[in-house]
Every structure is written in structure tokens, then in C-alpha cells.
Amino acid sequence: MTSVVIVGSGFTGFECARTLAKKLRKQRPDVEISLISPVDYMLYTPLLPDVAGGLVDARFVAIPLANALRGVQAIRGRVDEVDFEGRTVTFTDPEKRSRALQWDRLVLTPGSVTKLFDVPGLAEHARGLKSTAEALYLRDHVIQQLELADVDDDPGRRRARRTIVVVGASYSGTELAVQLRALADSAANQMSFDPSEVNFLLLDLAEQVMPEVGEKLGEAAQRVLKERGIDVRLGVTLKEVHAEHVVLSDDSLIRTHTVAWVTGVTGAPLIEKLGLPTERGRLKVTTELQVPGHSGVFAAGDAAAVPDVTQPGKITPPTAQHATRQGKVLARNVAASLGVGKPKRYKHRNMGLVVDLGPRYAVANPLNVQLSGFPAKIVTRAYHVYAIPRFVNRWAVTLAYLTDLFFDRPVVSFGLSTQEDAQFSASEGIPTPKAG
Numbered sequence: 001m002t003s004v005v006i007v008g009s010g011f012t013g014f015e016c017a018r019t020l021a022k023k024l025r026k027q028r029p030d031v032e033i034s035l036i037s038p039v040d041y042m043l044y045t046p047l048l049p050d051v052a053g054g055l056v057d058a059r060f061v062a063i064p065l066a067n068a069l070r071g072v073q074a075i076r077g078r079v080d081e082v083d084f085e086g087r088t089v090t091f092t093d094p095e096k097r098s099r100a101l102q103w104d105r106l107v108l109t110p111g112s113v114t115k116l117f118d119v120p121g122l123a124e125h126a127r128g129l130k131s132t133a134e135a136l137y138l139r140d141h142v143i144q145q146l147e148l149a150d151v152d153d154d155p156g157r158r159r160a161r162r163t164i165v166v167v168g169a170s171y172s173g174t175e176l177a178v179q180l181r182a183l184a185d186s187a188a189n190q191m192s193f194d195p196s197e198v199n200f201l202l203l204d205l206a207e208q209v210m211p212e213v214g215e216k217l218g219e220a221a222q223r224v225l226k227e228r229g230i231d232v233r234l235g236v237t238l239k240e241v242h243a244e245h246v247v248l249s250d251d252s253l254i255r256t257h258t259v260a261w262v263t264g265v266t267g268a269p270l271i272e273k274l275g276l277p278t279e280r281g282r283l284k285v286t287t288e289l290q291v292p293g294h295s296g297v298f299a300a301g302d303a304a305a306v307p308d309v310t311q312p313g314k315i316t317p318p319t320a321q322h323a324t325r326q327g328k329v330l331a332r333n334v335a336a337s338l339g340v341g342k343p344k345r346y347k348h349r350n351m352g353l354v355v356d357l358g359p360r361y362a363v364a365n366p367l368n369v370q371l372s373g374f375p376a377k378i379v380t381r382a383y384h385v386y387a388i389p390r391f392v393n394r395w396a397v398t399l400a401y402l403t404d405l406f407f408d409r410p411v412v413s414f415g416l417s418t419q420e421d422a423q424f425s426a427s428e429g430i431p432t433p434k435a436g
């Protein structure tokens with residue numbers, strides 16, 4: 001029996017497993033494909049801002065591995081070590097038992113984690129947006145702060161509870177800010193307070209909002225953010241984070257109880273542990289997605305520094321667009337290494353980006369066509385509904401969008417994701433020592 005082990009069930013690992021199982025089904029039914037991941041789903045991250053904004057339910061953006069990956073054994077666990085000589089991986093299962101698995105081909109797709117900087121108080125008081133736990137925590141926390149503000153007699157503290165700071169004005173941070181704004185507006189409407197009393201700050205060290213969409217759309221986005229009452233401050237970041245205030249790099253002090261940190265990503269912690277060459281925290285691979293010097297070992301997605309053959313000298317950016325396509329090429333090249341088909345190098349030209357900017361507005365540049373406003377909104381929503389890889393999820397997300405057209409967002413916080421669940425270390429699967 002020949003075995004292929006895939007590490008991670010994100011865009012890359014999921015697509016690789018699905019395509020590989022199809023490719024090998026007839027010609028190599030003897031090959032056993034296993035996929036190890038701490039979760040039993042593939043997370044459609046582009047809609048996490050919608051989850052944080054209370055627009056879409058968290059289950060709708062999780063694609064269950066059960067029945068989506070026919071012919072693949074899904075194993076719950078986090079890979080801790082790879083033994084390249086002995087061709088085994090060691091992983092910890094959900095009951096904290098250590099187990100080992102033999103491989104003939106290994107596919108490393110553990111994705112990325114939020115990049116943290118040495119800002120005092122950041123890891124303790126800020127929260128990211130890489131997991132459903134973080135998205136749900138942010139939603140619940142914002143609602144709770146608005147509810148507490150409503151009955152707070154101290155005007156300074158009331159204002160602090162109604163101030164939300166988002167750091168990172170790339171597409172995901174900007175989408176988060178506008179979705180939280182829409183949630184706050186909905187809450188204001190239902191709880192009968194003035195929505196302009198909720199203050200939003202969007203910070204970035206860069207000179208432009210969303211450099212990914214170009215100058216013209218970036219400026220359009222900035223205008224809309226201003227109209228939505230979001231105070232964009234460029235060339236500024238956090239200097240200190242405290243439980244009830246932050247200090248910015250220009251030394252201004254902002255009283256706030258909510259800080260979201262969405263500034264960028266670096267390769268998953270497993271990559272550093274491998275002790276292999278990396279570039280910007282991502283594992284170096286060839287254009288055929290092989291790990292140099294280790295035959296039978298492949299890697300791609302956010303975890304890998306994949307050469308961008310359309311722009312020599314550069315690596316492909318960490319996006320779902322590349323991750324999904326790299327997953328397919330991985331499958332093809334792993335199959336080729338097992339005698340099925342021929343390998344190919346990874347080549348993909350960026351097809352543009354869609355960015356949802358809240359009610360009735362988006363910006364998008366599909367195939368370099370610059371769109372903004374309502375037409376971009378339709379393209380953005382249609383794109384996501386098309387791109388989610390399962391009919392039931394598409395159906396549920398479409399219904400959520402339709403519901404949002406006619407009704408206010410629900411102001412409900414179940415508190416199921418605690419502050420600890422949403423810590424950066426928890427979303428990376430690193431256990432946090434319990435206090436006391």
C-alpha cells in the first residue's frame with residue numbers, strides 16, 4: 001500500500017485531496033490518501049468579515065470534510081513533527097494523544113497565522129480574524145460593549161466601549177471594519193441610540209487603503225469608508241495596547257475596549273520547525289511545488305514561497321485564488337510522481353480581487369476591469385456564492401444575503417467563543433497555560 005499524507009484542510013489541502021482522489025481512483029486504487037487537520041472542515045475565510053459582522057452564520061462558511069472528500073481519510077490532529085528520513089509525521093489528536101503516520105508522499109499545506117509584532121499588550125488585548133472563533137468573538141464582543149455602553153453612567157467609558165479600532169487597511173481589515181460598522185448601525189437602530197456615537201478607526205502604516213486594488217479603487221474605497229463614519233488614519237499603527245485604551249505610533253491615546261489586528265500573515269508554526277529554507281516565513285519550493293532536496297515532499301498555499309513565474313523573482317501572494325489553483329497542481333504533480341499523468345509547473349496570473357464594503361457598495365477589479373458601487377457589489381456577492389465549494393453552503397449564504405436586504409442583523413451574543421478561545425495562540429492551536 002502506498003500512502004499520501006496531506007497536512008492541513010484549507011484551500012490548498014482540500015483542493016489537493018479532492019483532485020488527487022479523483023485522479024487516482026481508477027488507475028491507482030491501491031494509494032491511500034489521508035488528510036490531517038485539527039478541524040473537520042475547510043474554512044472559506046473570505047467571508048469571515050461577514051461572520052464577524054453578524055451577516056452570515058459561521059457554519060455557512062465551513063465546508064464539512066465528511067462526504068466532500070470521497071476516497072480520502074480525514075484525521076483530526078495537529079502535525080508536530082516531520083521525520084524526512086523515516087518518512088513519518090507525528091501528530092497530536094483532539095484527546096492530546098500523540099500518534100504517527102507513515103507516508104510515501106507528503107503534502108505540506110498548513111497555511112499561515114497572523115503576523116504579530118512586538119507591540120506591548122498586543123497578543124493579550126487584541127484579536128485577529130483567521131478563525132471562526134475569532135470572528136464569533138469579535139461579533140459577540142462588539143455587541144456586548146454596545147449593550148454595556150447603553151447603561152454606563154461614565155461618559156468617558158461609554159465612549160470607549162463605543163470605539164472600535166481595526167489595524168490593517170488591506171482588503172480583509174477594511175472588510176472587517178465595514179461589517180462591524182454595519183452591525184453597530186443595526187444595533188443602534190434596534191437599541192434606539194444614535195449610530196454616529198459608535199466610532200471606528202482603521203489604521204495602517206501604508207500610504208493607501210487596500211493597495212491590492214490599485215490607486216483609483218483604493219481612493220473610491222476610502223471615500224466610502226469616510227461616508228460610513230470610519231476614521232481612516234494612514235502612516236499610523238499601534239504603539240501600546242491596554243485593556244481600556246491604545247497608544248498610537250503618533251503618541252495619541254484612544255480609549256477603546258475593542259482592538260482587531262488584521263495586518264498580515266506568516267507561514268504556520270510547523271514550517272519553522274522543519275528547519276528547511278524559508279522566504280518571508282514560507283517554505284521554499286520549486287515551480288513544480290516540490291521541496292528541494294526531499295523527493296516525494298510537496299508544499300503550497302500560504303505556507304510555501306511559490307515562485308511566481310509570471311513575475312520572475314517574486315513569490316505568489318498568500319491568497320485563496322492562488323491556494324486553490326496550487327492545490328490542483330499539487331494533486332497533478334503528486335499523481336505524476338505515482339505514475340499517473342505528467343507534472344507541470346505552477347503558473348497563474350492574478351485575476352483581480354473583490355472587496356465587499358458593506359451595504360450596497362463594493363470595489364472589484366476582475367480581469368483588470370475596475371468596478372465600484374452597486375455593480376461591484378453584485379459581482380462580489382456572485383463571486384463568493386460561486387466560489388464556495390459546496391451547494392448547501394452556497395444556498396445558506398445566498399439566503400443570509402437575501403435576509404440582510406430586508407431585515408436588521410440580529411443583535412445576539414451567545415458568548416460561545418471566549419476571549420481565551422479567540423487568542424492568537426489558540427487560533428494557531430498553541431495551548432495557552434492556564435492562569436494560577
Ligand SMILES: Cc1cc2nc3c(=O)[nH]c(=O)nc-3n(C[C@H](O)[C@H](O)[C@H](O)COP(=O)(O)OP(=O)(O)OC[C@H]3O[C@@H](n4cnc5c(N)ncnc54)[C@H](O)[C@@H]3O)c2cc1C
Nearest residue numbers: 008009010011012045046079110111301302318319320321
Ligand atoms: C479574513 C480573511 C479574508 C480573506 N479574504 C480573501 C479573499 O477575499 N480573497 C483571497 O484570495 N484570499 C483571501 N484570504 C486569504 C486566504 O484565506 C488564504 O490565502 C488561504 O486560506 C490560504 O489557503 P491555505 O490552504 O494555504 O491555508 P489555510 O486556508 O489557512 O488552511 C491551512 C489549514 O492547515 C491547518 N493546519 C495548520 N497547522 C497545521 C498542523 N500543524 N497540522 C495539521 N494541520 C494544520 C489549518 O487548521 C487549516 O485547516 C483571506 C484571509 C483571511 C484571514
